[in-house]
Every structure is written in C-alpha cells, then in structure tokens.
Amino acid sequence: MSGIISQLISRPAVVAPAVLLASYLIYHLFLAPSKLPKLPIIGARDGEWFPLLRARWRNLADFKSAVIEADTQYRDTAVLLPIAGAGDMVLLPRSEIQFVTDQPDAVLNMHTQVLDSLQIDYTCTDPSLVHNPIHHKLITTTLTNQVGNLVPDVADETAYSVDRQWGRGTEFHELCVYDTMCHVIGAVTNRVFVGDPRCRDPELLRLGMHYAKLVPVTAQFLRLVWRPVRPLVAFFATIPIHLATRRFERVLAPEIEARLADYDARQRDPEGKSEGVRNDFLQWSIRQAKESGDPYMWRPATLAGRILLLNFAAIHTSSFSITNAILDLATSRQEYIDELRAEIEGVLAEFGGEWNKRALAKMQKLDSVLRESARLNSFVTIGLSRRVVAQEGLTTPSGVKIPCGATVTVPSYSVLQDDDIYPGASEFQPFRFSDERSDESVEYVKRAAKSFATTSKEYLAFGHGRNACPGRFFAANELKLMLAHIVVNYDFEMQDSRPANQWFGLNRVPPMKATIRVRRRL
Ligand code: HEM
Numbered sequence: 001m002s003g004i005i006s007q008l009i010s011r012p013a014v015v016a017p018a019v020l021l022a023s024y025l026i027y028h029l030f031l032a033p034s035k036l037p038k039l040p041i042i043g044a045r046d047g048e049w050f051p052l053l054r055a056r057w058r059n060l061a062d063f064k065s066a067v068i069e070a071d072t073q074y075r076d077t078a079v080l081l082p083i084a085g086a087g088d089m090v091l092l093p094r095s096e097i098q099f100v101t102d103q104p105d106a107v108l109n110m111h112t113q114v115l116d117s118l119q120i121d122y123t124c125t126d127p128s129l130v131h132n133p134i135h136h137k138l139i140t141t142t143l144t145n146q147v148g149n150l151v152p153d154v155a156d157e158t159a160y161s162v163d164r165q166w167g168r169g170t171e172f173h174e175l176c177v178y179d180t181m182c183h184v185i186g187a188v189t190n191r192v193f194v195g196d197p198r199c200r201d202p203e204l205l206r207l208g209m210h211y212a213k214l215v216p217v218t219a220q221f222l223r224l225v226w227r228p229v230r231p232l233v234a235f236f237a238t239i240p241i242h243l244a245t246r247r248f249e250r251v252l253a254p255e256i257e258a259r260l261a262d263y264d265a266r267q268r269d270p271e272g273k274s275e276g277v278r279n280d281f282l283q284w285s286i287r288q289a290k291e292s293g294d295p296y297m298w299r300p301a302t303l304a305g306r307i308l309l310l311n312f313a314a315i316h317t318s319s320f321s322i323t324n325a326i327l328d329l330a331t332s333r334q335e336y337i338d339e340l341r342a343e344i345e346g347v348l349a350e351f352g353g354e355w356n357k358r359a360l361a362k363m364q365k366l367d368s369v370l371r372e373s374a375r376l377n378s379f380v381t382i383g384l385s386r387r388v389v390a391q392e393g394l395t396t397p398s399g400v401k402i403p404c405g406a407t408v409t410v411p412s413y414s415v416l417q418d419d420d421i422y423p424g425a426s427e428f429q430p431f432r433f434s435d436e437r438s439d440e441s442v443e444y445v446k447r448a449a450k451s452f453a454t455t456s457k458e459y460l461a462f463g464h465g466r467n468a469c470p471g472r473f474f475a476a477n478e479l480k481l482m483l484a485h486i487v488v489n490y491d492f493e494m495q496d497s498r499p500a501n502q503w504f505g506l507n508r509v510p511p512m513k514a515t516i517r518v519r520r521r522l
Pocket residue numbers: 110111114136139310313314317318321380383384385460461462463464467468469470471472474475
C-alpha cells in the first residue's frame with residue numbers, strides 16, 4: 001500500500017494538480033482579501049488564528065450566543081456576522097431597520113437572497129416557478145381580498161380537522177401539539193389552496209409537509225458544500241425533493257385536469273351556468289395562467305408546483321405560530337383562558353353564532369394572544385436579509401460601505417425581546433396588545449397598528465416593508481379561527497412551565513415533541 005502511495009506522489013501528473021487544488025483551497029479559505037468592510041466579527045475571539053473561519057462554525061453551532069453578543073456588545077454599530085453556509089453577513093444596527101426597508105429592489109434585493117439561501121436552482125424541480133413567482137401576486141391580491149369570503153371554509157375545515165386530531169373525548173388525554181397542529185394547518189391551508197375534498201387527501205398532506213421539511217434542510221446542507229462540486233452533490237442530495245415533487249404533481253393532476261377542462265368548457269360557453277366554480281387558490285391560478293396566454297403556465301406540473309411552493313411558505317410558519325400560542329396559553333394562567341373564552345363566546349353570540357370577518361376583527365384579545373406569542377417566539381432571529389445588488393454597493397447612514405454581492409440583515413430577535421420596547425419582554429403577556437388597543441387616549445391609527453398582521457420596525461415577525469410576508473393577512477385569520485375553536489371547545493390541563501424553544505441553525509423553533517393534556521368541553 002505504502003509502495004503505491006510513494007509511486008503516486010512521485011508522479012508530477014498527480015502532484016501538480018493536488019498542489020494546485022490545495023493552494024486554491026488555502027488561498028480562498030484563509031488568505032483571500034475580504035471585500036467586506038472592517039467591522040467587529042461576532043463569534044471571533046481575541047488573538048486566535050483564522051478568526052473568520054472559526055467564527056463561522058461557532059456561530060452556526062450556537063446562533064443564540066451570536067445574536068446576544070451582537071446585541072449586548074454592539075447594539076448601535078454594524079458588525080460582521082459570519083455563519084457557515086450562509087456567508088459573512090453584515091448585521092446592521094436596529095436604528096437602520098427603516099433604512100433597509102426603504103431601499104429599492106435595485107439596491108437591496110430579497111429575491112436574490114432567497115434564491116441563494118434556499119439554493120433554488122437545485123432544490124426546486126422547476127426553478128422557473130420561483131424566478132417568475134406570479135403566484136405571489138395572487139397572494140397579495142386575490143387571497144388577501146378573499147380572506148372574508150373564505151372564513152366559512154376555514155372554520156369548517158378547522159372544526160373537522162381539530163376534532164380529528166384532538167378527539168372528542170371528555171377525559172383529559174395527552175397529545176403532541178406540534179404534530180397534531182401540523183396536520184391541522186396542512187388540511188386547513190390546503191382547503192384554501194386546492195379545496196375540498198383534496199385537502200383531506202392524506203398523501204397530498206404528507207407530501208406538502210415532507211417537501212416543506214426537505215427543502216430547508218437540503219439547502220442548508222448544499223450551502224456547506226464547496227461551490228465547484230455543488231452541482232454534482234446536489235444531483236444526488238435533491239433526489240428526495242424531486243421525487244416528492246413528482247408524487248405531489250401526480251396526486252393533484254386529476255383535479256387540475258378536470259378543472260382545466262371545466263375552465264375551457266366555460267370559456268367556450270360564456271352564457272352557461274357559472275355556479276360550481278371553485279373559489280380557491282388553484283382556481284385563481286388556472287385563471288391567471290390562462291390569462292397569461294402562455295401554455296407553460298397551465299401545465300398541470302406548473303400549477304401543482306406552485307401549490308407545493310405555497311405549502312412550503314405556509315405550513316411550517318403557521319404550524320410554529322399556532323404551536324407556540326397553544327403552549328404559551330397552556331403554561332400561563334387559567335384566568336387568561338377564561339377571559340379569552342369570554343371574549344370569543346361574547347362576540348360570536350353578537351353575530352348569531354356565525355363566524356365571519358367582522359366577528360374575527362372584533363376579537364382583539366384573540367388577536368393579541370397570537371401577536372404576543374409570535375413576538376415572544378418568532379422563528380425569525382435575524383430578519384430582512386437582503387442581497388446588495390447595486391454595482392456601486394451600499395453606504396449605510398452610519399457610513400459603512402457594503403460591496404455588491406454582500407448580504408445585510410437586521411437583529412429581529414433582539415428587537416422583539418427588548419424590554420424598552422416591550423416591558424417585561426421575556427414574559428408572555430397575552431393581552432399586551434389588546435390593552436394597548438383599548439387605550440382611548442392613544443390615536444386610532446396607532447392603536448390599530450397593534451393588530452397581529454401589522455408590521456413595523458419594532459415588530460418583525462412577518463418581516464417589514466415592501467417584502468413583508470404577503471400571506472400574513474390570510475395567516476392571521478386562519479390562526480385566529482383555529483385558536484378560537486380550540487379555546488371554546490377544549491380545556492387544557494394547565495402546566496407550570498413551558499418547554500423551551502430550540503435553536504435550529506439560524507431559526508428558533510417551538511419544542512416539537514412537547515405534549516399537553518386536553519379534553520373536549522361538554
Ligand atoms: C404565521 C404564519 C407566517 C409567518 C410567521 C410568516 C413569516 C414570513 C416572513 C418572516 C417572511 C420574510 C419576509 C421578509 O424577509 O421581509 C415571509 C415571506 C413569505 N411568506 Fe410568509 N409567513 C407566514 C405565513 C404565510 C402564508 C400562509 C403564506 C402563503 C399563503 C406565506 C407566503 C409567503 C411568501 C410567498 C413569502 C416570500 C415573499 C417574497 O419572496 O417576496 N406566508 N413570511
């Protein structure tokens with residue numbers, strides 16, 4: 001064996017490329033001059049070798065400490081936040097949050113950042129769907145406008161699905177909050193995406209959840225792989241994603257084909273009956289695709305691919321939010337639950353027992369519980385991550401020059417946990433925002449700005465500015481209906497302490513194995 005090795009290293013044809021490769025790696029890993037500004041490096045230790053490299057891995061392994069170090073030591077200055085796989089980001093101070101949201105897309109670009117952080121060209125079976133995300137327009141326009149009309153469907157699916165997951169037994173029984181709520185969110189959200197009965201197809205739901213888990217994990221792994229070999233590694237690493245996508249397309253194909261045939265028949269006979277036309281995302285997508293005149297847009301695979309992307313954007317975010325809210329309530333005080341229940345039952349009685357948009361808007365305590373829980377537990381730890389795309393770079397108000405290609409971000413976690421902004425910030429105060437909204441000494445516009453879906457530079461759970469989450473108005477209504485159904489129909493066995501959230505790379509997620517004991521109310 002040692003003979004073969006010594007033969008190999010004596011051959012110039014082997015040694016020369018090996019030396020070249022090693023030199024390339026050493027140069028790029030350790031010696032290449034950084035184009036980034038000279039700023040304090042979060043996670044680096046005084047006097048140590050290769051501070052940037054070590055900080056990258058240290059920060060990835062313990063991101064909470066990185067975020068806290070940035071906040072406690074450099075609250076008012078920009079710092080370098082190196083993270084293995086995510087690059088060396090420039091974390092701007094909170095005083096520059098508005099500056100970030102004010103920048104046009106031609107200077108700071110969210111889309112370019114998303115393409116890279118999710119490794120879309122590898123992880124998406126048809127990347128053109130993300131490069132041309134026409135479904136976003138439907139979220140901000142049709143979905144948001146239809147939130148009121150969708151309330152009966154969402155309420156119906158919520159009742160069906162929660163009862164299936166949590167049961168109707170009147171004795172206390174234990175269940176895993178995250179697992180059960182993931183199913184509920186999957187079914188209710190897909191009721192709005194693809195309608196009834198497809199939203200109850202267990203295979204469709206399983207694939208939606210599976211895909212939503214696979215994409216971020218695979219993207220995180222790929223970002224750690226050296227760029228020149230990434231296409232090869234991605235070819236194998238993304239096989240499960242592509243299989244899940246193809247299966248999802250197959251499950252949804254019969255529905256899409258039937259609807260396309262129906263759409264064409266209606267177009268041929270515009271005088272014909274219009275009843276029976278669905279009011280869900282798939283139907284809006286078909287109309288949008290047909291109106292575009294581009295047959296690629298109405299291929300069943302394209303339409304199904306867009307629904308799968310929506311599952312990715314909606315399922316985890318919403319499941320985390322509702323899991324957190326339930327855990328917060330079940331580990332708070334019975335009086336809070338009684339007060340919340342009284343509000344829901346009172347308002348519902350005013351509206352003749354019928355769920356509608358106006359009734360939901362009146363339930364300000366319910367809204368406050370969700371906003372407070374999202375504040376306390378937001379999965380967004382650093383936010384508004386945007387790529388500098390202006391060739392000349394970006395100069396911040398404090399004079400830091402950031403080159404084209406770098407990524408800027410802001411300290412969401414630290415802002416959402418700040419005692420000066422939210423007194424007693426580490427506590428769950430369910431009616432924090434409804435109390436502020438009922439303070440009539442404050443002008444109306446300011447009070448209304450405390451509703452769940454309203455973003456600000458101090459409330460970043462949905463991002464902020466032009467690129468803030470477009471699905472947040474729908475999500476807020478869906479989660480309110482869901483929590484209301486649970487609070488009115490189930491009792492919690494109160495727990496003394498809340499299981500802690502976990503940090504998973506850059507994100508903070510609820511304790512996914514946490515259980516509670518519930519019973520159906522008589
Ligand atoms: C409680 C649930 C949700 C939370 C906490 C949440 C949070 C977020 C956040 C933080 C962003 C990034 C914003 C930024 O960087 O400025 C985002 C983007 C996005 N969200 Fe949500 N989201 C939720 C539900 C939904 C739902 C239900 C949908 C779809 C119906 C959706 C669709 C999207 C899309 C498409 C984007 C990307 C926007 C873009 O690329 O411009 N989200 N969301």
